Amino acid sequence: MASIKDVAAEAGVSVATVSRVLNDHPSVSEDARTRVLAAVEALGYRPNAVARSLRTDQTRTLGLVISDVMNPYFTELARSVEEAARALGYSVIIGNADERPDLQDHHVRTLLDRRIDGLLVSPTDGASPLMLDAARGGTPMVFVDRWIPGVDVPVVRADGQAAVRDLVAHLYGLGHRRLAIIAGPAATTTGSERVEAFRAALAEYGLPLPDAHIGQGDFQAESGRRVTEGFLDLPEPPEAVFAADNLMALGALDAIRARGLRVPDDIALAAFDDIPWFVHTDPPITAIAQPTGELGRAAVRALVDRIEGRPPQSVTLPARLVVRRSCGESAPPEQPAASEPSPATNRSQS
Amino acid sequence: MASIKDVAAEAGVSVATVSRVLNDHPSVSEDARTRVLAAVEALGYRPNAVARSLRTDQTRTLGLVISDVMNPYFTELARSVEEAARALGYSVIIGNADERPDLQDHHVRTLLDRRIDGLLVSPTDGASPLMLDAARGGTPMVFVDRWIPGVDVPVVRADGQAAVRDLVAHLYGLGHRRLAIIAGPAATTTGSERVEAFRAALAEYGLPLPDAHIGQGDFQAESGRRVTEGFLDLPEPPEAVFAADNLMALGALDAIRARGLRVPDDIALAAFDDIPWFVHTDPPITAIAQPTGELGRAAVRALVDRIEGRPPQSVTLPARLVVRRSCGESAPPEQPAASEPSPATNRSQS
DNA sequence: CACGTCGATGTAATCGATTCCACGGCGTGG
DNA sequence: CCACGCCGTGGAATCGATTACATCGACGTG
Structure with a gap:
């Protein structure tokens, strides 16, 4: 591969001049510039990014x-x-x-x-x-x-606090009282924050969040399945499950289906993180969307x-709730619910 | 950030020796080696990959x-x-x-x-x-x-020819005769090959593939939607649509739903490329899986x-058909259909 | 005992760029 | 007319590694 020396030789100038042309440094004569450019073209020369990086740090x-x-x-x-x-x-x-x-x-x-x-x-x-x-x-x-x-x-990052509150309100409005969450790893901030936001929102509605309703997942589909099975084995299974990410929601859906149960009739499901595919699942999944x-x-x-x-x-940046059908059919919406994804342009800085 | 020179100074040896230790060259004394390693540890030295790349090419x-x-x-x-x-x-x-x-x-x-x-x-x-x-x-x-x-x-690459033939057999077996395809860009090999495989398979069953049943897509969901709308506008719409990739299948699903039609009752749908989500769509989508x-x-x-x-x-490598429900309920399978993903270990080389 | 060999080490060239510095030529102002 | 400054240019140092080559001491052998 041609190097800057080859270009210099071809153009009949020094490497310094070639470099100057390439970095369009002002003090190069028009004549030299065109000769260098011609040589670059002729040799198909491309500067070596490795060498450049070494020098310029x-x-x-x-x-x-x-x-x-x-x-x-x-x-x-x-x-x-x-x-x-x-x-x-x-x-x-x-x-x-x-x-x-x-x-x-x-x-x-x-x-x-x-x-x-x-x-x-x-x-x-x-x-x-x-x-x-x-x-x-x-x-x-x-x-x-x-x-x-x-x-x-x-x-x-995105703040899901308000959206989680909206979600709980939505679930409460649909009559769900026993709510459960599939949490992410406690060592991750998103893992613990989402649980806390959920807990706080439940508290606002006077709802309990027993330990049995907090399943420990790891943000992977398989853990969602496992945790959900645990929920379903409970003497009194939750009426709604909130998965702290989209993959675990998928696993939850698997587990629910495997029992022959139906969403949302037998159990409601919602997820953190909205993704294009949630429109196409059976049923479409209600989710909290981040402005990714x-x-x-x-x-x-x-x-x-x-x-x-x-x-x-x-x-x-604020996340927002996108209501679909996985938590139950909303009765005739009293107020215009945020059903259609209106781009969240709102932004707060700290 | 510490360089090899610093390490050499710290260890009281030359840079050459340091380099030799780092690349475990045989002729270094045990003494020098330990001193260098200690210096590396003390300085938290990590070799500069940029410099190394420049030299070693x-x-x-x-x-x-x-x-x-x-x-x-x-x-x-x-x-x-x-x-x-x-x-x-x-x-x-x-x-x-x-x-x-x-x-x-x-x-x-x-x-x-x-x-x-x-x-x-x-x-x-x-x-x-x-x-x-x-x-x-x-x-x-x-x-x-x-x-x-x-x-x-x-x-x-994967060869989908056999799997496409299996798919057409599957569709034919379910009674579908008017089959259509959403093709990928003709400039891509996968775009044109899949159409050709489909055409060849149809020919085996004596089925036509009129131009109106070949929609031009671009491997993106939106094009799948557009093409499918065109199909549905036909005086005699196809009974089955085969999307040449997973995203266009998604678009097709959108378009079908938007008309209030149902899969597979009103129209069958299949896709090239299997992905985890296809299990969870409504209905689960029959697809051709590559050994990715x-x-x-x-x-x-x-x-x-x-x-x-x-x-x-x-x-x-061969691709294989994964039958789900989007083409219609298979009647009691006469022969053991390849319903469960058995890992394709088969491999041919050329 | 002298010499060849081998192992451990250092010196310095090298990779392909950028950039500081020096130098020659030319224009301009005093 | 001289000196100063500026412009265009080239030489050479430099970045941080690798590695060919030289060196030196120790050791084995004839």
Whole structure:
């Protein structure tokens, strides 16, 4: 592959001049510029990003470590992150942690070794020593979706508190009183927050949340199935199940079907994270939708701000309830319910 | 960040010795080795992958350019590719082309600039000049899923011919005679192959495939909706619709529902590419499943073979029909139909 | 005892870019 | 007319590693 030296030789100038042309430095004669450009064209020359990075100490690359690529929520997040980064001239390298702390560490380490300019993380688990080092160690970093408490890193996330309250109101309105939740890992912020929001909302309605109605899942479909089976084995099974992510909702649906029960007639089901497929399940699933695209963009913005020396901002965007049919047929809606996804442009910053 | 020089100073040896320890070169004294290792530990030193790549001319990185990350089929492919690559000590950088040739070129160029060791591509469209250059230009390359005819690059893919024949037999057995297909872009191999396989299978049953029953889609949900609406507007709409990928099937389902029609009572639906969600749609969708994980692994194997100087092999794996309920209730099965996913271990190489 | 061999180590070249600095030529103002 | 400054340019240092080659001491052998 042609190097800058070959171009210099071909154009009859020094490598310094070639470099200047390539980085359009002002002081190059028009004549030299055209000769260099011609040589570049003739040789099909492309600058070696590796060499350039070594010299300039920047790779124009962002790392994104997410908990599970197969989860449509994260896929969409990854996509919007890449899009936003590309618009700013950055590439993105995605690391899939598969909800495994060891894999997460592997990817963080690999990305750091590659000297990425900044790191976007949705931590799978509590803080690993490596992650703490990275956070302190100068690598620009931003948490997205999930975060690690006590670490001084900006966070870009959605707040589901209000939406969870709306959901509980919705369930209550439909007559459901025994509500249960399939929680995510307590070590993740999203895992514990959603339970807390649910508990708080139930309290507002004077409803109990017995321990038997809190199932411990791990954000994967299989755990949703397992937990739901436990719920159904209860002497008095819950009337409604709220899954803390979309995959566990899927597992729950499996378990319910396997018993020959029907949603919502026999049991209601709702999920955190809305995804395109929820429209097509039987029945369509009521869910809490995060403004995923906006989250990705905000995260990139914050990270690039840090990288380029501007003060980064934590951002919290509201999630919202999308009512479908999995909790029961809403009686003739008294007020215009938020049935159709109106884009959530609302945004709060902290 | 600490460099090899710092380590050398700390350990009281030269950089050469440090490098030798790090790459466990035999001729290093036990004493030097322990001192270096201690220094590495003390400084938290990690070798700079950028510098290493520049010198060794290898990045231990594979590029993967896929047509659409949001398509669960490709997400799964990407995941299995990353897994297989990691097992062999390679990282993967994913580029999402979003079915746009310009974006595809952008990613190929970026990856090439980064001097990745090899490139896995599922080409969105016909051959761009850039792609041809890359294929000829020495960068090890393997096509996966889709390929570009006439380019001398190994191909790893699934053959759906037999499965499509099974599908047509299934539909025929259920009494469907007017069959239609939502095709993918003719410029992609998967787009045209699936239509041809379908046409051939219909011919075996003496069934026609009028032009009006071939809708032109683009592998995105929206096109599936549009094409299906066209089918339904026909004076004599088809009795069964076969979507050439999972997203278009989703769009088709939308369109059918929007007319107040029901699957499979009013119209049958089947799809190429099986995905977890198809179990949960209303009704569960009959689909042709590719051995995605195996494809990813085979692709990485082939690419790494090329990179490391072994002769790479093209691989073709069979797809298989997974019958669910979207084409109609199968009458009491005369012969044991392939209803339960038995892992396809069968593999043919060329 | 001298010499060849081998193992451990250091010096320095190298990868492909960027960039500081020096230099020559030319225009301009005093 | 001289000096100063600026512009365009090239030489060379530099980034952080790897590795060919040189060196040096110890040891074995004839």
